[in-house]
Amino acid sequence: MSENIWDGVIPQDEVDAYEAAGFGRASGVGSKPALLIIDVQYRTVGTEPKPFWESIKEFPTSCGEVGWQAVAQIEKLVAQFREKGWPIIYPYVAPKENFDTGRLAAKVPALMGVAAKGYEFVPPVAPQPGDILLPKRHPSAFFGTPLVSYLVERGIDTLVVTGCTTSGCVRGSVVDGFAYNYRVVVPHDAVYDRSLTSHKVNLFDMNAKYADVMSTDEAVSALSKVDAAS
Amino acid sequence: MSENIWDGVIPQDEVDAYEAAGFGRASGVGSKPALLIIDVQYRTVGTEPKPFWESIKEFPTSCGEVGWQAVAQIEKLVAQFREKGWPIIYPYVAPKENFDTGRLAAKVPALMGVAAKGYEFVPPVAPQPGDILLPKRHPSAFFGTPLVSYLVERGIDTLVVTGCTTSGCVRGSVVDGFAYNYRVVVPHDAVYDRSLTSHKVNLFDMNAKYADVMSTDEAVSALSKVDAAS
Amino acid sequence: MSENIWDGVIPQDEVDAYEAAGFGRASGVGSKPALLIIDVQYRTVGTEPKPFWESIKEFPTSCGEVGWQAVAQIEKLVAQFREKGWPIIYPYVAPKENFDTGRLAAKVPALMGVAAKGYEFVPPVAPQPGDILLPKRHPSAFFGTPLVSYLVERGIDTLVVTGCTTSGCVRGSVVDGFAYNYRVVVPHDAVYDRSLTSHKVNLFDMNAKYADVMSTDEAVSALSKVDAAS
Amino acid sequence: MSENIWDGVIPQDEVDAYEAAGFGRASGVGSKPALLIIDVQYRTVGTEPKPFWESIKEFPTSCGEVGWQAVAQIEKLVAQFREKGWPIIYPYVAPKENFDTGRLAAKVPALMGVAAKGYEFVPPVAPQPGDILLPKRHPSAFFGTPLVSYLVERGIDTLVVTGCTTSGCVRGSVVDGFAYNYRVVVPHDAVYDRSLTSHKVNLFDMNAKYADVMSTDEAVSALSKVDAAS
Numbered sequence: 001m002s003e004n005i006w007d008g009v010i011p012q013d014e015v016d017a018y019e020a021a022g023f024g025r026a027s028g029v030g031s032k033p034a035l036l037i038i039d040v041q042y043r044t045v046g047t048e049p050k051p052f053w054e055s056i057k058e059f060p061t062s063c064g065e066v067g068w069q070a071v072a073q074i075e076k077l078v079a080q081f082r083e084k085g086w087p088i089i090y091p092y093v094a095p096k097e098n099f100d101t102g103r104l105a106a107k108v109p110a111l112m113g114v115a116a117k118g119y120e121f122v123p124p125v126a127p128q129p130g131d132i133l134l135p136k137r138h139p140s141a142f143f144g145t146p147l148v149s150y151l152v153e154r155g156i157d158t159l160v161v162t163g164c165t166t167s168g169c170v171r172g173s174v175v176d177g178f179a180y181n182y183r184v185v186v187p188h189d190a191v192y193d194r195s196l197t198s199h200k201v202n203l204f205d206m207n208a209k210y211a212d213v214m215s216t217d218e219a220v221s222a223l224s225k226v227d228a229a230s
Numbered sequence: 231m232s233e234n235i236w237d238g239v240i241p242q243d244e245v246d247a248y249e250a251a252g253f254g255r256a257s258g259v260g261s262k263p264a265l266l267i268i269d270v271q272y273r274t275v276g277t278e279p280k281p282f283w284e285s286i287k288e289f290p291t292s293c294g295e296v297g298w299q300a301v302a303q304i305e306k307l308v309a310q311f312r313e314k315g316w317p318i319i320y321p322y323v324a325p326k327e328n329f330d331t332g333r334l335a336a337k338v339p340a341l342m343g344v345a346a347k348g349y350e351f352v353p354p355v356a357p358q359p360g361d362i363l364l365p366k367r368h369p370s371a372f373f374g375t376p377l378v379s380y381l382v383e384r385g386i387d388t389l390v391v392t393g394c395t396t397s398g399c400v401r402g403s404v405v406d407g408f409a410y411n412y413r414v415v416v417p418h419d420a421v422y423d424r425s426l427t428s429h430k431v432n433l434f435d436m437n438a439k440y441a442d443v444m445s446t447d448e449a450v451s452a453l454s455k456v457d458a459a460s
Numbered sequence: 461m462s463e464n465i466w467d468g469v470i471p472q473d474e475v476d477a478y479e480a481a482g483f484g485r486a487s488g489v490g491s492k493p494a495l496l497i498i499d500v501q502y503r504t505v506g507t508e509p510k511p512f513w514e515s516i517k518e519f520p521t522s523c524g525e526v527g528w529q530a531v532a533q534i535e536k537l538v539a540q541f542r543e544k545g546w547p548i549i550y551p552y553v554a555p556k557e558n559f560d561t562g563r564l565a566a567k568v569p570a571l572m573g574v575a576a577k578g579y580e581f582v583p584p585v586a587p588q589p590g591d592i593l594l595p596k597r598h599p600s601a602f603f604g605t606p607l608v609s610y611l612v613e614r615g616i617d618t619l620v621v622t623g624c625t626t627s628g629c630v631r632g633s634v635v636d637g638f639a640y641n642y643r644v645v646v647p648h649d650a651v652y653d654r655s656l657t658s659h660k661v662n663l664f665d666m667n668a669k670y671a672d673v674m675s676t677d678e679a680v681s682a683l684s685k686v687d688a689a690s
Numbered sequence: 691m692s693e694n695i696w697d698g699v700i701p702q703d704e705v706d707a708y709e710a711a712g713f714g715r716a717s718g719v720g721s722k723p724a725l726l727i728i729d730v731q732y733r734t735v736g737t738e739p740k741p742f743w744e745s746i747k748e749f750p751t752s753c754g755e756v757g758w759q760a761v762a763q764i765e766k767l768v769a770q771f772r773e774k775g776w777p778i779i780y781p782y783v784a785p786k787e788n789f790d791t792g793r794l795a796a797k798v799p800a801l802m803g804v805a806a807k808g809y810e811f812v813p814p815v816a817p818q819p820g821d822i823l824l825p826k827r828h829p830s831a832f833f834g835t836p837l838v839s840y841l842v843e844r845g846i847d848t849l850v851v852t853g854c855t856t857s858g859c860v861r862g863s864v865v866d867g868f869a870y871n872y873r874v875v876v877p878h879d880a881v882y883d884r885s886l887t888s889h890k891v892n893l894f895d896m897n898a899k900y901a902d903v904m905s906t907d908e909a910v911s912a913l914s915k916v917d918a919a920s
Contacts, residue, residue, distance in 0.1 A: 329840070
């Protein structure tokens, strides 16, 4: 396990402790994958790539350059899923309404005032006709949405989860996807966060308990072995 | 913010990045609290306090001594909730049945073979008649359980979440509790994990986005101001 | 029980059978009500009151005149809730997208081709700023929506359910509201259906097991005793 | 439509009204069925077949002889599912705990005092090792249970719903199964209720909107064409 994204953040004795408890086995990929692209909107990356502290001047919710780097990886998955005809699903945050008060407004008030431009999808990985749009109001793509119904209708058994943030909506969706018994793949370079430490530790947590964490290239390779006809 | 549990793990510039994005405001305590004691069973702490590497010889799922230290903190909250007559809820893992296959068995096979003794509640904070027992099969106390129905019946608006693991069932429950619009308090010394780093980073994440993280003593103090009659 | 809406449809011996089993006790009204107005859009009543067989020429999903009669009753509740400042929630069907296939499209294909005008709210009881809009894709207002989160945030303990159809989205929402432990009131003249028999039997079922069924005037009277300050 | 179970209860013009609106198309059977046997415990049929008014002396919740007639039909499905190796799932009511207050206790207090014997499964269709036991506290087998996780793990696309009551837990489960996009089959002689009228009208409702209603023999025949290998 010498080349994991969380090396240097999680000490070796803690990695050993998880292994001793038997965590981290691979779930593998099934035969009916769907791609989730979560919250890849201008509000999370800015309208153009800029360093974090520059980017948040445009949108306080932006993660900056790391988001654009992830977008480049997500493009590979989008190309593969479009070619195979597999479902691509866009859980996204809709503009806030005046009745959207609640805990989110209390904990992170800045989220309530994002400009309309911020809600647009980032063009290289934006939805096309036939993709599934899934507005959501809470972190997990499953919470308060009909996502499971879309997955059941299509017989999905595997979720590839991309977008942002690693420690927020990605993780929330991964935990729920796992609980519903979907096999979950998280390409670590196709998810992003405003804290690199939190990003790495969340990937460690998800790999230990809920998902198979790998690079986008490894995910594309694993998915290329899925028989589209199955 | 000079004395947070995650100091030294999350670098200051990342803490600053979260603050710049406006994360981490306090939600506060409401008027109808409930206490969640998650998975405080022998299988997560051992039948007696021992160092981690000793404890996992008894149960591979044990977190060892840190669990017993948290139990001592949870006792304070149990005393307060019993005195006030506020609900105490025990989400817990029931012994596995032969039909409990699925993603959990695939990711963490060691969880499937825990001895019966491991499922007993830890005596100092064990349930008493009138407490709510909530068997669960997935990380979040809300997933696949009637927890919300119990909360609605009792008019609960605030959840105090304790037990283990910080990065697993505690976090999953906190994210869902937040999404349901409950005010969530996480006493950082009343939750525990087998990785100290993951414990700290998950507390950072939860404080930034989903919950008010404080010490048990601070939580007891804040709760003492709640008017039980309201 | 001599003046129930289901008299003449459910035979007396069956009413007796339910009573013998102890069904049908009143739940009562709590202290924090919310009003649900379900699917009161032109597509369910037509743009003007017409007999059923005329009305379905405009929208095959219309219930016709009975819908307009219910609208007149709902107006009374809307007036009361606006005066008291209690929440009014509009679960409604959004126009179908091309990814909305699934069981609904299979069972009731006519639902997929309703004209845009049909999705407009019926003016006398249409939403105003501050009301909660809740798009849904399935019968129950709770299914795949964040309705519970809105109710928790507002401390709601009682739901008054109106709209249509009695045997469809009203009943589905009532069963779920009951399961979440909300007290549920169904004003029988403020809900409507395209089958009078099914309307009556569903009211019988709901009254026996899930809700307090009464007239709108009785509901307004019961609600007038709620202390808005509580 | 001259031989439907609801003939004589739903007037012809109301049947016509539903047909005019385009309701009632068949969903069909998929390739991965699961059988739900809901609440077939002594408390719903009595320990031996007796007329309704005799049977409720043993358990006030009994439906009497109609329950035993349905059990004989369910046996055919159990035999088929066991032979094919398809999943059989038992959503059932567990004995009440002292914390199980709530709306159910308010609406139907008699349900709270059933003797232990009443919770035993009816022998001819009782669970065997490997079957899935699903304790529930609310009408729908999906509500507050991990049922969807079991279905996703097994790739299920079709539910055959049996047991009781037609107007209660059967209907609640059917509506949710439909909303999750499962194909749903309800064998009308394998479900039962204490009101024959409500039984028939609920079958009409379910056939119009949520499920394919047919006899058990027809269901067995339709299922015999499913390729077990798919």
